[in-house]
Amino acid sequence: MxxxxxxxxxxxxxxxxxxxxxxxxxxxxxQPDETRYAEISREMLSNGHWAVPHFLDLRYxxxxxxxxxxxxxxxxxxxxxxxxxxxxxxxxxxxxxxxxxxxxxxxxxxxxxxxxxxxxxxxxxxxxxxxxxxxxxxxxxxxxxxxxxxxxxxxxxxxxxxxxxxxxxxxxxxxxxxxxxxxxxxxxxxxxxxxxxxxxxxxxxxxxxxxxxxxxxxxxxxxxxxxxxxxxxxxxxxxxxxxxxxxxxxxxxxxxxxxxxxxxxxxxxxxxxxxxxxxxxxxxxxxxxxxxxxxxxxxxxxxxxxxxxxxxxxxxxxxxxxxxxxxxxxxxxxxxxxGNSAIKLAAWINILFASLVIIAAIAVSPWGVMDKPFWPTTEIGKFVLALLAFAVWLLCAYLALKCPRFGWQSLACCPLGIALAFGSITPASIILTKAPQFFLQSTAQALRPSRFILSNDVGIAAGIAWQLKRSDVMMLNNRGELAYGLSYPDARHKFISLADFPAWLAQHRASGTISLFLKVENKALPPSVPPADRVVQQGRVILIQYFPQ
Incomplete structure (x- = not known):
């Protein structure tokens, strides 16, 4: 015992x-949740505002x-x-x-x-x-x-x-x-x-x-x-x-x-x-x-x-x-x-679920029926790992069915493959827009000396602030959930509209490098953005930099 x-x-x-x-x-x-909560807590620890939460130096x-x-x-x-x-x-x-x-x-x-x-x-x-x-x-x-x-x-x-x-x-x-x-x-x-x-x-x-x-x-x-x-x-x-x-x-x-x-x-x-x-x-x-x-x-x-x-x-x-x-x-x-009727029913449901997911994964793979597969041909390894993760789910469900003595233990292990492999099977197209750290890790060196950093997405702005440990990121043309904090008179300088950006750029360019970290639709640069000295793009995320003049 x-x-x-x-x-x-x-x-x-x-x-x-x-x-x-x-x-x-x-x-x-x-983003937006994890980068937001990470940055708010980091700022609280950094600036000592324990009673009033601040996000990107704004009241939140x-x-x-x-x-x-x-x-x-x-x-x-x-x-x-x-x-x-x-x-x-x-x-x-x-x-x-x-x-x-x-x-x-x-x-x-x-x-x-x-x-x-x-x-x-x-x-x-x-x-x-x-x-x-x-x-x-x-x-x-x-x-x-x-x-x-x-x-x-x-x-x-x-x-x-x-x-x-x-x-x-x-x-x-x-x-x-x-x-x-x-x-x-x-x-x-x-x-x-x-x-x-x-x-x-x-x-x-x-x-x-x-x-x-x-x-x-x-x-x-x-x-x-x-x-x-x-x-x-x-x-x-x-x-x-x-x-x-x-x-x-x-x-x-x-x-x-x-x-x-x-x-x-x-x-x-x-x-x-x-x-x-x-x-x-x-x-x-x-x-x-x-x-x-x-x-x-x-x-x-x-x-x-x-x-x-x-x-x-x-x-x-x-x-x-x-x-x-x-x-x-x-x-x-x-x-x-x-008896084990409940375990058997749960096992069959998990067998059905894992089988359907494996079939769906194959359907959205490069060998599937979609014109734009979920995993492109350059990410075959992620596709194979995803199949293995759900194969673990299927195997554990099968063991629960065939070995009732360890049925509930096997059921508890069904999602284990996904839990261990989730970070490695997510396609880069999703990571680029949902996990700013992915792009920021390769561009942080270029971003660090920036005098001003602007973004049109609150989640990405929070990711930048968290990665670079600076809360002075500004918003470009999109207030999002920061609209209330930006409405205070002492915070209005933290927002620049797209129409006002060319004039603002001309006024501030001499003070240092200005970087825009944007999420765009259809992978196209907004036409009103002036020509830049450096443009780095990965999917729908673009880094645009203007050097001092």
Whole structure:
């Protein structure tokens, strides 16, 4: 028994190392999200503006400050590396999995279920994809998970002292969520608890104790809220009306998408455990008046809430997969005692998925049916590596089918080939536009002595600032998400329109080299850009330089 426990923990440690540590630093930072969060935290560490986030030396009010603090700690401890940029998301994901495992053990008094919860959560495709990507949602998910666990423990506690402690922790976690990504941290726990609360006992007690949680939440946020209001009086107006009301409710919200947008991603994100999804949801519904019903409401209600909002991003539904991992683990544990039907179904789904992807990869290869293949003939090695990565997926699914004794271990390893090879199979055409580091690494030497650097893409501008460790990059003809920061009188010099650029160039050219780093359509240079002394182009990305005259 002891040896089996050790083997389980060795297997889990290997999964963490292979998925969340070894390949991470080799993956370039993608724009706009990763380059943005990397640069904001770098500037915070560099300029000491800890209360007010700045981006390219501009006020940046899209998000509160806690997520940047956590990312800044990662860079402070680990240096300015790709792994350091993603450390906040990775550590938050690992802590969420650990907390879910402990919660599973307290719910069902079963260590095997707790262990399966951690394995399933860490290897869910959407959890791994977002959990190793430098965004704030994994950090926010950690606060959600902690808050929901605290509420359940508070409800179950018999002693008043424990109830007060757990409700206070619930409020603190909600406050930390507000400081990470805003008021959505209050809405999601409430809508997740509400359906279960309608069937639960002692509702008056819950309502009374909720005031304690709200008080602790307010105390958590208050010091920073007052500080930023004193330094930037317009922050809360912009953050509430633009970043919350407009993004989620108005018809012109950012990232507008139809109601059903999340449902295909919910299904795809459940791989390689998709075969457990129907049984897990049915289990939650069948026992909806018990702890399983609490987990089901926690899964479904945020999904419906974000589906009703006009503004949608894939990362928003990440919190739904925490309780889903608990339901899947419990359903799998019960299924294993009755046979291996759930494992077999999951294995067949993964065999089908991997086979279809391999066929699709061949179809978009140089030997496929497309006029412009996904991988050109110069990138045959990447195509072969992609086939091998999905062959690993197919092999692991086949082993899960043929060796039921190691079925769930094999399923956990299905995405491993993609995790290890992702940075090496992405075509250069995508890397050039999504990962500015790729082009910047070969042009950094020429860019460094530039007196002025301008870009027409915010993500690329952030990549330049991160790579060169300078935040004075200016915007050319495109304000993007920096429009609000650029509207301040002391920041208007950081934007140049394309029509004004020739005159601005003539005025500033004598002061030093001027470099434009542009993303263009149809690989064509904008006709209004004056003739340059040096032009370097790779795909849709162009470096244009004007030397002093």
């Amino acid at each position: 002891v040896s089996r426990v050790r083997l389980y923990f060795l297997f889990l440690a290997a999964l963490i190392a292979l998925y969340y540590l070894i390949p991470i630093n080799g993956r370039l930072l993608w 009010f899209e998000k509160p400050v806690l997520g940047y603090w956590i990312n800044t700690i990662g860079q402070w401890l680990m240096g300015e590396s790709n792994l350091a940029v993603r450390a906040g998301a990775i550590i938050s994901t690992l802590l969420s999995s650990l907390l879910l495992a402990k919660f599973a053990e307290s719910l069902w008094r079963c260590r095997k279920t707790a262990y399966l919860t951690a394995v399933i959560h860490l290897t869910l495709l959407i959890v791994y994809g977002i959990g190793t990507y430098a965004v704030l949602d994994p950090i926010l998910t950690l606060w959600f998970v902690t808050a929901m666990v605290c509420f359940w423990q508070a409800y179950q506690a018999c002693e008043r002292g424990k109830k007060i402690c757990y409700y206070a922790l619930l409020g603190i976690c909600c406050g930390l969520g507000v400081m990470t990504k805003g008021f959505i941290a209050l809405a999601v726990p409430v809508i997740s608890i509400l359906p279960w609360l309608l069937t639960a006992q002692r509702r008056v007690e819950i309502i009374l104790y909720s005031f304690l949680a709200m008080f602790c939440c307010s105390l958590t946020v208050l010091p920073w809220a007052v500080t930023i209001a004193q330094q930037e009086p317009d922050f809360w107006h912009y953050f509430f009306w633009i970043e919350h009301v407009q993004r989620f409710a108005q018809s012109n919200a950012q990232h507008d998408a139809p109601f059903w947008y999340y449902f295909p991603w919910f299904i795809a994100g459940s791989l390689p455990w998709l075969g457990l999804l129907p049984g897990a949801l049915y289990y939650g519904w069948r026992y909806r008046t018990t702890k399983a019903g609490y987990l089901l409401a926690w899964t479904i209600m945020p999904l419906l809430f974000f589906s009703l909002a006009n503004g949608k991003l894939l990362t928003y539904i990440l919190p739904c997969f925490a309780p889903l991992a608990l339901l899947m683990a419990r359903y799998l544990r019960v299924s294993l005692t009755k």
